[in-house]
Amino acid sequence: MAAETNSISGLLTDAVKRHIPGATGIADLRRLSGGASQEIWSFDATTEAGMIPLILRRAPGGFRDTGRSGTAVTLETEAKLISLAEEVGVPVPPVRYVLTEADGIGQGFIMDRIPGETLARKILRDEEFANARPKLARQCGEVLAKLHTVEKSKLPPLRIASGRDEVEQYFKTYKELDYPHPVFELAFRWLKDNAPPGEMELTLVHGDFRNGNLMIGPDGLRAVLDWEIAHVGDPMADLSWICINPWRFGNIDMPVGGFGTREDLFAGYEAAGGGKVDPAHVKFWEVLGTLKWGVMCMGMASAFLQGDRSVERATIGRRSSETEVDLMRLLAPLTGRE
Structure with missing residues (x-):
């Protein structure tokens, strides 16, 4: 797990600095146990004004997901749907950035981390x-x-x-x-x-x-x-x-x-x-x-x-x-x- 975290940390830091306004780096990166089919990573973006709580939702191992079961949508589509739902007033974690191949992290997106409970x-x-x-x-x-x-x-x-x-x-x-x-x-x-x-x-x-x-x-x-x-x-x-x-x-x-x-x-x-x-x-x-x-x-x-x-x-x-x-x-x- 430590090796996996280290491999993502540097690339995610670069992506966050490029695409999250005011971000200077990341802190407290850790993989969460939830997520039956996708990886869920919690982290904070560091800024001069304080921390921004975020989530990375990523395909397993970063490998491209094409809708595994024939019914599941890709992560890019999922990010788009979340944004459309937000536009009509559905409470969702706003999507900050959809990863691209140039980021080197794999398929996924970064969204706000909402406090609360799902259990x-x-x-x-x-x-x-x-x-x-x-x-x-x-x-x-x-x-x-x-x-x-x-x-x-x-x-x-x-x-x-x-x-x-x-x-x-x-x-x-x-x-x-x-x-x-x-x-x-x-x-x-x-x-x-x-x-x-x-x-x-x-x-x-x-x-x-x-x-x-x-x-x-x-x-x-x-x-x-x-x-x-x-x-x-x-x-x-x-x-x-x-x-x-x-x-x-x-x-x-x-x-x-x-x-x-x-x-x-x-x-x-x-x-x-x-x-x-x-x-x-x-x-x-x-x-x-x-x-x-x-x-x-x-x-x-x-x-x-x-x-x-x-x-x-x-x-x-x-x-x-x-x-x-x-x-x-x-x-x-x-x-x-x-």
Whole structure:
């Protein structure tokens, strides 16, 4: 790790001095443990007026990232989307500079470091966030309403995915994994039978709006992070994804991220100009999101069984059975329950 830090330090110092106004160098460069698919480095730019807290988000090892999974955007595109979201009032860490080949650091960008917490366990339980929790669901709705107003004409090239596209994609993946789950079969049939009669106007969709990708402070939502699977799609996908049970972290009776209600989420969305929310339309996406997570878990289990013996893959892989319970709660709810 020390060698890696030293190799980046000099090049990053030069880039910061060239592109951050007033910067004279860097201090306290360290790699953070977060970031499942990209490297996250924390550092301060030194100036005569004091320190500027910054983050370097970089492709693993600096090697060029072309959208690894076929759904993930490149880091240059991610930086562009963050800037576009900032223009319409979405709280984000402002992007200071997008790295170029001449910088010698690899693919990535430098953005402001926003203080706060992303760990759901702390956000949902610590006293520090007690005043924030009742406000978060409405704030999430307000932020999503702003996000969905980004002009499509300004967007860089992005994947386009409607609800029907997503159902077909994940059904194909499910069949390829060749491990029957009767409840998943039921859910796929339900989705085909209950697709919304007409697609909403497609908008920019964050794609992973949930606990872990939201920076929270005692005052509430401070920044939306990790835009790597953003795409053009149905805006209701964003409202539903934060509601699926895995992102509640045990607080199953608080559907929105374990901290709030759908009613507050929808009210915030509508009040901020997001349009009238149809709960049945959101439910379609919540069922689809839950099913998608289940298929992803199946993929993790398959990778483990084929030789990738990481504990993470094994742990996540076994959670496909939990998803079956979540789907039955959605498809055949008990009276008075979620």
